[in-house]
Amino acid sequence: MKASVCVLFAVACWFVSQAEVTPMIQTLNKVMHELEKIQKGMGQSNISIHSPTTNDLKDCCIASALECFRTNVLNLTVTDARLKKSQIMLKNELRKKTILEGLPSCSEIQKAQCKSCDSYSKVNSQTFVNNFQTLLQKIYASKV
Secondary structure (H helix, E strand, O other), X not given: OHHHHHHHHHHHHHHHHHHOOOHHHHHHHHHHHHHHHHHHOEOOOOOOEEOOOHHHOOHHHHHHHHHHHHHXXXXXXXXXXXXXXXXXXXXXXXXXXXXXXXXXXXXXXXXXXXXXHHHOOEEOHHHHHHHHHHHHHHHHHHHO
């Protein structure tokens, strides 16, 4: 009897903990997990990719920085076909409303001050992924 009560209590606690996780946090967790897989499976590459840096991550420019990462994620060289699927999934997940609606709202004047993707400096693949992770962590931290 005591064991079944403990199991029911554990299940109830699990449901409560899951209920507190917003769809945006769930999507961010999924994206960060896929990005880690991609990072571990990246091949050596001499390609350079436009990438916002930590200094470019002002609140009103988060959406444009995220779009830059989203569009360039397919440029990463991966060694496994499954990771190509991860890249596509990541690109699609970052297009979802659950992410976009959770970003800071800014006026058009503030958004106009953000750089275009091709105006960011080019970096190697590893730095690109590190910068991408920094942005995702910044978004995550603002929502938790």
